[in-house]
Each structure stands twice: as structure tokens, then as C-alpha cells.
Amino acid sequence: MIDAIKFRNYKENTYKWIFTILAFSSLVFLVGIIIVLFKEGLPIFKEVNLFKFLFGKSWYPTYDPPEFGIFPLMLASFWVMIGATIVCVPLGIGSALYLHELASFKQRAFLKPLIEMLAGVPSIVYGFFGMVIVAPFIQKLFNIPVGLSLFTASMILGIMAVPTVCSITEDALSYVPKSFREASFAVGANRWQTLTKVIIPAAGSGISTAIILGMSRIVGETMTVLMVSGGAAIIPKSIFDPVRPMTATIAAEMGECAMGSKHFHALFAIGLILFLVTLFFNIIAEIISRRYRLKLGLGR
Numbered sequence: 001m002i003d004a005i006k007f008r009n010y011k012e013n014t015y016k017w018i019f020t021i022l023a024f025s026s027l028v029f030l031v032g033i034i035i036v037l038f039k040e041g042l043p044i045f046k047e048v049n050l051f052k053f054l055f056g057k058s059w060y061p062t063y064d065p066p067e068f069g070i071f072p073l074m075l076a077s078f079w080v081m082i083g084a085t086i087v088c089v090p091l092g093i094g095s096a097l098y099l100h101e102l103a104s105f106k107q108r109a110f111l112k113p114l115i116e117m118l119a120g121v122p123s124i125v126y127g128f129f130g131m132v133i134v135a136p137f138i139q140k141l142f143n144i145p146v147g148l149s150l151f152t153a154s155m156i157l158g159i160m161a162v163p164t165v166c167s168i169t170e171d172a173l174s175y176v177p178k179s180f181r182e183a184s185f186a187v188g189a190n191r192w193q194t195l196t197k198v199i200i201p202a203a204g205s206g207i208s209t210a211i212i213l214g215m216s217r218i219v220g221e222t223m224t225v226l227m228v229s230g231g232a233a234i235i236p237k238s239i240f241d242p243v244r245p246m247t248a249t250i251a252a253e254m255g256e257c258a259m260g261s262k263h264f265h266a267l268f269a270i271g272l273i274l275f276l277v278t279l280f281f282n283i284i285a286e287i288i289s290r291r292y293r294l295k296l297g298l299g300r
Contacts, residue, residue, distance in 0.1 A: 037275055040268035044068065047262055053269065059233040061253070061263040068266045072235045074273075076243035077219060079236065080153050080229065084218045087158025089211055092165025096210075099166075100173040101195055119163035127227030130156040135228060144240045148230040151239040156228050157218050165214040172206020173199060209285045216281035220274065222247040246270045 045053065048068050056069015095115055099108050134156065135147030180202055184194040200207070230242020231252065244252075250267050257263035 034275070037268060037272040040265060041272035042265075042269070044262060044265040044269045048266070053266075057235065059249070061257070061266060066262060068262070070246065070249075070266075070270060070273075072233050073244060073246045073249050073270065075235055076150070076229070076233075077245040077247070079150055079239075080157060080225060080243065080245050081215055081218050083150065083154025083239070084157035084161060085211070085215055087155055088161035088165050088214050088218075091158070092162045092210065092214065093169050093207060095162065095166045096169035096173060097195065097200075100170050101191075101199065115163055115166050118159070119167075123160065123221060123223045124227070126156055126160055127224040130224065130228035138240075142240060146230060146242060148228055148242055149240045150229065150236050150243045153225050153229040153243070153245075154239075156224055157221055160221065160224060161214040161217050164217050165210045168210035168213060169203070169207050172203040172210065175206060176202045205288050205291055209289045212281050212285040212288070216278050216285070219281070220247065220278050222251045226251045246274055250274075 053068055053070060054074070055071045056067065057071050058067040058069045059072060060067040095111075099112055099115075103111060130152055131148065135149075135152050137147070138144070138149070138152055139147030176199055180198050181194055184198045189197065225245050226248040229245060229248055231244050231248065232242035233244045233249065234241070236243050250270055253263070254267055257267065
């Protein structure tokens with residue numbers, strides 16, 4: 001009996017240490033990534049002024065002398081994010097509301113896995129579909145010179161972010177206590193009034209978190225935006241102009257630059273900026289999520 005207890009305690013301690021190591025390993029990897037980004041990204045600012053780097057309008061890293069102005073790249077990332085958010089928010093939130101509030105059991109059993117399957121499709125497949133099917137269609141539809149543009153990138157990335165927004169929104173809706181809905185029906189509200197006046201406001205913080213995480217997903221996407229955005233490092237004058245977001249720039253040029261060169265360090269500096277932006281989005285999402293859980297009395 002004593003040996004069995006000792007063996008059980010030994011096994012529990014072993015599992016505890018294994019899971020502790022696994023948990024802290026992710027922290028170690030994160031710290032390692034941050035150190036590398038700062039180590040390789042900061043040297044560019046010895047050669048280029050930070051203001052000129054952020055707000056310079058010319059990105060010509062192979063010219064003599066080179067120009068490292070990433071403002072067109074940041075602007076492209078910003079506009080693609082805004083355009084994709086306009087696409088994914090109505091689709092994602094609308095899908096979650098339908099699945100959670102209106103769909104029958106059979107419809108939910110069919111539609112929910114279908115939406116979640118979109119998250120499992122490799123990004124290069126989205127990019128290939130956008131480049132081969134969507135871009136020529138848009139080019140023909142609007143009679144424009146090229147179909148690979150800000151508009152195409154926003155559309156494809158918006159569809160990619162739908163599963164993220166839908167899944168988190170549905171989780172937020174499921175956290176709303178059933179007593180809220182029952183109380184609304186008890187005072188005479190119909191289904192639509194309950195949905196718009198009670199359920200959505202109660203899940204508002206969770207829905208906001210879904211939107212922010214969806215935006216973070218959009219900002220960090222690389223392969224798809226590289227294939228469908230057009231690859232032009234210019235400030236767009238319309239939604240049908242080709243652009244080159246920051247992620248696409250890193251993916252397109254990292255293999256061509258010499259290790260340790262100014263170009264190399266400039267690309268790492270772009271990666272550092274992207275890391276800080278996505279970190280900001282995730283911190284905001286976590287703050288909103290915690291306030292939401294505390295508001296509903298669900299604990300930390």
C-alpha cells in the first residue's frame with residue numbers, strides 16, 4: 001500500500017515537472033525571439049534616423065545610397081487591416097450570432113465545422129486562390145490594369161480571419177448567463193429584441209476581443225498578402241492600387257539580402273515593429289477579456 005502511494009506521488013511529481021517545463025519553454029522561446037529581434041533590428045538605427053525610417057516615403061534598400069523609409073509599407077499594412085476588418089467583422093459576428101441564437105441543432109452541426117475548416121486551410125492556398133481566381137475576376141469586373149491590389153488582399157485576408165472572429169464571438173455569447181435571456185423574455189421582449197438589446201451588449205467585451213484578435217491575425221499574415229497584394233512599395237492612391245505590407249516585404253526580401261547588411265537589419269527592424277504591434281493588440285484583447293469575465297462574475 002505504501003509503495004503504491006509512493007509510486008502515485010512520484011508519477012504526479014513527474015507529470016508536474018514535465019508540464020512546468022513545457023509551460024516555461026514557451027516563455028523561453030518568446031524571450032529568445034524578442035532578444036533576436038532587438039539584437040538584429042536596432043543596429044539599423046545607427047545608420048538611419050528613427051523618424052526617417054518610420055516616415056520616409058521611399059523603400060529602396062538596394063540603391064546606392066539605399067533608402068529605408070517604411071511609411072508606404074506601414075500604410076499598406078494599415079489599409080489592408082482596415083479593409084480585411086470590414087470584411088471579417090460582419091461575416092464573423094453574423095455567423096456566430098446565427099450559430100448561437102438562430103440555427104437549429106442540425107444546422108449548427110453542419111455549419112460550425114464548415115466555418116472552422118476555413119482556419120485549417122493553409123495560407124498559401126488562400127493566396128493561390130486569390131492570385132489565380134479572385135484577382136483576374138476583379139481585374140475584369142472593374143476594368144483595372146492589375147487585379148493584385150489592396151482590395152484583393154483585404155478581401156482574401158478578411159475571409160481568412162472569419163473563423164477567428166466567429167469562434168471567439170461564439171465563446172463570448174456562450175458566457176452570457178441564461179438568466180439574462182430568460183429575464184428578457186419574461187418582461188415581454190421578443191427574440192430579436194433580446195438578441196440586440198440584451199445578448200449582444202452583455203457579450204460586447206468578448207466581441208471586441210474577437211475583433212482585436214482578428215485584426216492581429218490579419219496584421220501578422222505573410223504568405224497570402226505576399227501573393228495577392230501586388231508587391232509595390234508605394235503609397236496607394238486607391239483601393240485598386242498594388243501595395244506591399246510589412247510582412248510581405250520581409251518574406252520577399254529576406255532571402256536576397258546579405259546577412260549583417262543594412263538591408264538585413266532593416267528587415268529585422270520591420271519584424272520588431274510588427275511584433276510590437278501584434279503584442280499591443282493581444283494585450284488590449286486580454287485586458288478587455290478580463291474585464292468582461294469579471295463583469296459577468298466568471299472569475300479571472
